[in-house]
Amino acid sequence: MQASNFDLSTYLQRIGHTGPAAADTATLQAIMRQQLFTVPFENLDVQAGKIVSLVPEDIADKILRQGRGGYCYEVNGLFAMALQALGIPYRFVSARPMFYPARRPRTHMAVIAEVEGRRWLCDLGFGSYGIRAPMDLGAVGVDIAQDSDTFQLTLDERGEYLLKAKVEGEWANQYAFDLSPQEWIDFVPANYLNSTHPEAIFVQKLLVVLHQSSGRVILLDDMLKTVKNGQVEKKQLAREEIGEVLNRLFGLATAVQQ
Template sequence: MHASNFDLPTYLQRIGYTGHAIADTATLLALMRQQLFTVPFENLDVQAGKVVSLAPEEIAEKILRQGRGGYCYEVNGLFAMALQALGIPYQFVAARPMFYPARRPRTHMAVIAEVEGRHWLCDLGFGSYGIRAPMDLEMVDVNIAQDSDTFQLTRDERGEYLLKARVDGEWANQYSFDLSPQEWIDFVPANYLNSTHPDAIFVQKLVVVQHHSSGRSILLGDMLKTITDSRIEKKQLSPTELSEVLLHQFRLTPVIEM
C-alpha cells in the first residue's frame, strides 16, 4: 500500500508515537494501539453524501494532514502504508460482518501482518467491538484479554476464522474471514456499497468511535455512549451538543450541518 504523500515520520507524529519504529512485534503492537487511540473511526464523508475515496494519496491527506479519521478501508489502509514503510509484510483480507440478522457480503477489510515468524490480525476499523491490539492467528480457541475486553478467534475445518467478542457476558460473533489475499482494488465495490446503499449503517446514521486506554466513546446518530472500564454511560445529544462533542471530544469538524 503506497501513497506518494505518505512518510513515516509524519505518520508517527500524527499518532503521537515516540518509540523506536522497526520491523518487530513490539513495534507492530505499539503502532496499532497508538493509531487506534488517536485516529477516530468515522463516516462524516458518507453523511455528507460523498463516496469515500480509496485513492491512497487522498487517504493520507485526509488522516495525516487534515486530522480526520475514516472507516475500515481508510484507517486500515493507512496502517498498511506504515507497515510497508517499515518493511513488515502484510496482506488485506475481506471479512464478513456477522452481527446482522441476515447474512451479509464480505464488506469489511482487515490486515494480516507477518512479523518474527507469526501472523497477526490487525484491525483498526471495526467500530464498537473491534480488537484493541493485534491477535496472533495461532491463538485459536483462547480467551484473549485486551484491556477490559475479551476476544476469541476460532477456526473451522475449511480454515475460516471467526472473531468473537465478549458482550454483556455472552460471546457475540463479529466477523469471519479466511486468508485469501485481496488486492486494494477488490474493495472498491464494498466501499461503494458502504458509501451509498440505503441499508448500510454508514448511510443511515452518523458513526464515530474513538478508542482510549480504558474503553471507547461511540457516537451513533445523536446518541453518545461512553464505555470506561466496562461502565457504560449514554446521553442523547441536541444538535448543538452534537457539534460540540464532534469538535471537542472526537476532534472532528462536521462537514455538514448537524
C-alpha cells in the same frame, strides 16, 4: 499499500508514537494502539453524501494532514502504508460481518501482518467491538483479554476464522475471514456499497468511535456512549451539541467546519 504523499515520520507524529519504529512485534503492537487512540473511526463523508475515496493519496491527506479519521478501508489502508514503510509484510483480507440477522457479503477489510515468525490480525476499523491490539492467529480458541474487553478467534475445517467478542457476558460473533489475500482494487465494490446503499449502516447513521486506554467513546447519531473500564454511560445529545462533541471528544474540528 503506498501513497506518494505518505511519510512515516508524519504518520508517527500524527498517532503520537515516540518509541522505536522497526519491523518487529513491539512496534506492530504499539502503532496499532496509538492509531486507535488518536485516529477516529468515522463516516462523516458518507453522511455528507460523498463516496469515500480509495485513492491512497486522498486517504493519507485526509488523515495525516486534515486531522480526520475514516472507516475501515481508510484507517486500515493508512495502517498498511505504515507497515509497508516499516518493512513489515502484510496482506489485506475481506471479512463478513456476522452480527446481522441475515447473511451479509464480505464488506469489511482487515489486515494480516507477518512479523517475527507469527501472523497477526490487525484491524483499526470495526467500530464498537473492534479489537484493541493485534491478535495472534495461532491463539485459536483462547480467550484474549485486551484492556476491559475479551476476544476469541475460532478456526473451522474450511480455514475460516471467526472473531468473537464478549458482549454483556456472552460471546457475540463479529466477523469471519480467511487468509486469501485481496488486492486494494478488490474493495472498490464494497466501498461503493457502504458509501451509497440505503441499507448500509454508514448511510443510515452517523457513527464515530475513538478508542481509549480505559474503553471507547461512541457517537451513534445523537446518542453518545462512553465505555470506561467496562462501565457504560449514555447521553442523548441535542442537535446543536453534536458539532461540539465531534470537536472536543473526537478531534474532528476540521470535519465540523466543512
